[in-house]
Every structure is written in C-alpha cells, then in structure tokens.
Amino acid sequence: MKTINFLAVFAFASVAYSLTQYRITTSPADQSRPDIDGNIVAWEDSRNGNIDIYAADIADLNNPISFRVSSHSLDELSPQVSGRKIFYTRRKQLTSNPPHQYEYEIYMYNIDTGSTSLIAGNSIAGTVTGADESTVVWTRPGLYAYDIPTQSAFPVGNVQSVSQPDVGGNKIVWCHYYSPYLISGFDLDSWETFPIETEYDWNYSPAISNNIVVWSKGSDIYGADITDPYNVVKFPICTEPNDQSKPAISGYNVVWEDNRNGNYDIYGYNLLTETESIVTDNPATQTFSAISGNTVVWQDSRHGHYDIYAAILYGPDFPQCLSPLKSDLNGDCRIDFKDFALLLNDWLQCNLDPPEACME
Numbered sequence: 001m002k003t004i005n006f007l008a009v010f011a012f013a014s015v016a017y018s019l020t021q022y023r024i025t026t027s028p029a030d031q032s033r034p035d036i037d038g039n040i041v042a043w044e045d046s047r048n049g050n051i052d053i054y055a056a057d058i059a060d061l062n063n064p065i066s067f068r069v070s071s072h073s074l075d076e077l078s079p080q081v082s083g084r085k086i087f088y089t090r091r092k093q094l095t096s097n098p099p100h101q102y103e104y105e106i107y108m109y110n111i112d113t114g115s116t117s118l119i120a121g122n123s124i125a126g127t128v129t130g131a132d133e134s135t136v137v138w139t140r141p142g143l144y145a146y147d148i149p150t151q152s153a154f155p156v157g158n159v160q161s162v163s164q165p166d167v168g169g170n171k172i173v174w175c176h177y178y179s180p181y182l183i184s185g186f187d188l189d190s191w192e193t194f195p196i197e198t199e200y201d202w203n204y205s206p207a208i209s210n211n212i213v214v215w216s217k218g219s220d221i222y223g224a225d226i227t228d229p230y231n232v233v234k235f236p237i238c239t240e241p242n243d244q245s246k247p248a249i250s251g252y253n254v255v256w257e258d259n260r261n262g263n264y265d266i267y268g269y270n271l272l273t274e275t276e277s278i279v280t281d282n283p284a285t286q287t288f289s290a291i292s293g294n295t296v297v298w299q300d301s302r303h304g305h306y307d308i309y310a311a312i313l314y315g316p317d318f319p320q321c322l323s324p325l326k327s328d329l330n331g332d333c334r335i336d337f338k339d340f341a342l343l344l345n346d347w348l349q350c351n352l353d354p355p356e357a358c359m360e
Contacts, residue, residue, distance in 0.1 A: 021280055022061040024297070024308040025054075032299045032306045035081045036292040037131075040111065042069060042079035042086045043299075043308050051075040053088045053109070058295070061310055069109045070116070076107075080131035082148060084111040087119070087136050089127045106138065106146070119146050120153045130166035130207075135188070137165040137172055143186070145172065156186055157193060168208035171226060175204045175215070183215055185226055194229035197222070205246045212271065214247040214254050221247050221256050223271075237269050238276065250291040251320065253313055255279060257287045257298075266298050268313055272332055275317045280309070294318055 025031040029047035031054065036042075042055035053069035053076050069086055070076040079088045086109040094101040104125035109116050119136075126140035136146040143156040143165055156172060163177035172186040173196065183197035183206050196213055197203045206215040211227040214237060221237040221244045238244050240260050244267070247256040252271040257264045266279040266289045280286050284302035286309070291297075300309040321333035329339040350358035 019279060019311045019313070021282075022058075022064075022310045024056055024058060024061075024064050024310055025066070026307070028305060030306040031308045033078065033288050034290050034297040034299060034308050035079050035131075036290045036295060036297045037081035037083060038292055040081050040084065040086070041290075041297050041308065041310070042081050042088075044077055044079065051077060053077075053079045053086065055079070055081075055086055055111075056308075058310060061312070070107070078127050078129060080128050080136060082131040082133055082136065085109065085148070086111065087128050087131055087146075089125065089138070091127070104140070106136075119151070120144070124153060124155075129164055130172075132167050132169065135167045135172075137167045139163065139165060139174075143172065143174065145188075156188075157191060159184075159186065159193060164205055166207045168210065171208060171211065171229075173206040173208045173213050173226075175206055183213070183224075185213070185229060187229055192229070194226075194232070196224050196226060196232055197234070207247055207249050209249040209251060212249060214249045216245045216247065216256075219243045219245070221245075221254070221269075223249075223254070238267065246288060248289055248291045250293055253291055253294065253318060255289040255291050255296050257289060266296065268296065268318070270313075270318050272319055272321075273317055277313075277317050279311055279313070294320060 027047045031043045031045050034041050034043040039057050039059040041058055045052050045054040055069050056064040056066040058064045074090050074092050076088050076090050079086050090105045092103045103122045106120040106125045106128055107116055108119050124140055124144055126138040128138045130137045134148050138144055139162045143159040143162045145156050146153045161176045161178045162174045165172055165174035170188045176182050181203045183203050185194050185196050201218050204216050206213055213226055214223045220239045223235055223237050225233040243259040244256050247254055254269045258267040264285045264287050265281045266286045268279045269276045279296055282302050286298050286300050289298040294313040297310045299306045325335055327335050329342040352358050
C-alpha cells in the first residue's frame with residue numbers, strides 16, 4: 001500500500017451513525033490498554049490481583065475466544081501484538097522510596113506454540129511501546145529495538161531523551177521527554193535521525209503506519225507524511241475544542257480519545273475521505289483506542305470497571321484500498337486529475353547521475 005502525499009487537509013464535520021459495539025471482556029476486574037493486530041487483541045488484566053496479560057481471537061466478534069498470556073506474580077504490562085506473537089514487559093519494583101525504581105524484562109508469547117521466551121533482560125529492557133510485523137521498540141533510557149526475524153535486540157543509533165517510541169516499516173518515531181517535547185524519527189535503512197515536529201508544544205503519543213505519523217499536539221491531533229524524511233509534510237487531523245489525545249493509526253484510518261462531549265469518547269478519521277466520525281459516544285469513559293485495518297478496540301467503563309470493547313469502521317466514510325493501482329501517484333487508490341497534476345509537475349525532469357546521461 002502506498003502512502004499519501006498530503007498537500008492539504010480540509011476540516012469536515014463529524015458524521016454520526018451507529019456502529020455495532022462488541023464487548024470483548026466480561027470479567028468484573030479492570031481490563032485496559034489494549035493493542036490489536038489482525039484478529040488478535042491483547043490487554044492488561046487485573047482479575048488475578050496483579051496485572052497479567054490476556055488476549056482474544058476476535059475473528060468472530062460475537063464469540064471472542066479469550067486466553068491467558070502471562071501468569072507471573074509480578075506485574076506484566078503494555079502488550080504489543082505482532083501477528084501471532086504478543087510482546088510485553090515484566091516489571092519488578094525495587095524500592096518505594098524513591099519511587100519508580102524498577103527492573104524490567106521483555107517477553108514474547110507465541111500464540112501458535114503457547115510458548116513464552118525472554119527477548120531482553122534487565123540490562124537493556126524497558127516498557128515495550130510499539131511493534132509491527134518485524135520490529136519491537138522500547139526505551140532504556142536510549143532507544144532499543146528487537147528484530148523479530150533474526151531474534152536479536154540492539155540499540156538504535158545514539159538516540160537519547162526518548163519516550164513513547166512506535167515503529168512502522170523501516171522507521172521508528174518517538175517524542176522527546178525533555179522540553180520542548182518534539183517528535184523525531186529514525187530510518188532503520190539509512191541509520192539516520194530526522195525531525196518530524198519542530199514546533200515547541202506539548203507533542204506526545206506518536207504512532208506510525210505506512211509512513212504516516214500521527215501524534216497529540218497540545219489538545220489537537222496532527223499528522224505528517226514522512227515518506228521522504230527530508231521533506232516531511234505536516235497536516236492537521238482534528239482541531240476541535242477540548243481535548244483530543246492518544247491517536248492510533250492503521251493504513252488510512254486514525255482513531256483517538258476525545259473529550260468534546262464532556263467525557264472521553266472514541267473518534268475516527270479516514271485520510272482518504274477526509275471525514276471524521278464518532279466511533280462511540282457512550283456516556284461512560286472510553287480511552288486508549290487501538291486499531292488494525294478497520295477494527296478499533298478500546299477500554300470502556302460503562303459497566304463500572306474497564307472492559308475491552310471493539311467496533312468495525314465501515315461504509316463509504318472508511319474505505320480500504322483493495323490493491324494498489326500502478327498509475328496512482330498520490331496513493332489515494334484512484335487515478336484522477338490529482339495524479340495527472342503530479343505527473344505534469346515532474347514532466348521531463350531527470351535525476352540521473354551524471355547529469356550528462358539525461359541528454360542521451
């Protein structure tokens with residue numbers, strides 16, 4: 001799937017229609033902070049007194065098949081799903097004075113074999129925050145990654161002051177946890193760091209899919225096309241009043257938690273149609289949304305504790321590209337005058353080296 005070179009994004013009114021919402025968990029304890037990839041959703045679960053990792057296969061949303069991923073006496077946190085593998089952090093608190101002194105280990109659970117393996121020990125491990133089909137990322141305190149095919153962990157460049165990294169394809173993105181909280185990226189192919197958001201603001205919670213980065217900027221949601229790291233194209237996604245935060249992205253779909261109605265709901269935006277829609281506006285609190293394709297999951301307090309819920313984004317407001325078109329120059333899954341304009345803009349240009357080759 002090609003990415004979109006966004007030259008401008010225009011504000012559209014929210015579309016309100018009813019999405020079927022599916023309750024994934026029914027335990028009276030809290031289930032929170034879900035992640036999803038394909039049909040697998042995983043979350044933090046406190047039903048056993050401490051925090052464990054549970055997951056479910058939601059191929060049939062009316063009959064989710066739940067299973068326990070971890071069962072250690074220590075808290076296990078921040079599940080990140082990559083295909084049929086679930087990565088998570090085991091955390092041991094060393095002392096309560098001063099607070100936040102921890103040992104960390106990172107584990108991988110293989111759904112097909114039911115086996116668990118250690119992938120990073122305390123010397124380099126931290127809280128896992130991002131994963132795609134080939135890479136897992138975390139901080140300790142620099143930036144670290146784990147290559148899933150080769151089963152190897154490694155430091156990423158000489159990057160410091162890193163918080164909330166995420167990974168997509170060959171690029172890692174993060175925010176700086178020291179002021180001014182800028183957003184940066186790292187290209188795993190060129191092994192180079194590049195800026196994404198350089199305006200001083202409260203920039204945090206970056207997420208990436210197909211070279212599109214989204215993040216919270218103050219109380220708004222912004223995005224950027226980083227297909228060319230030397231020509232980052234930034235655009236607004238939601239600038240409504242009140243607080244919009246913690247965006248997630250998959251393909252052309254972006255979701256986030258939104259407080260415009262006086263409590264936190266989940267909203268969505270499609271980058272192709274430039275249309276914003278309400279995913280859920282239940283009067284309880286819905287936060288920590290995650291998305292894979294057109295499936296959104298979140299934590300939901302409508303039953304007096306946090307459960308995991310899901311919904312499918314559907315209809316003309318949330319289309320998906322079935323397959324790329326060869327002449328689709330701007331990546332919007334159609335061929336029209338916008339592609340023709342891009343072709344005319346580059347007409348007769350030549351980037352051959354040496355330049356004399358262009359004259360042949």
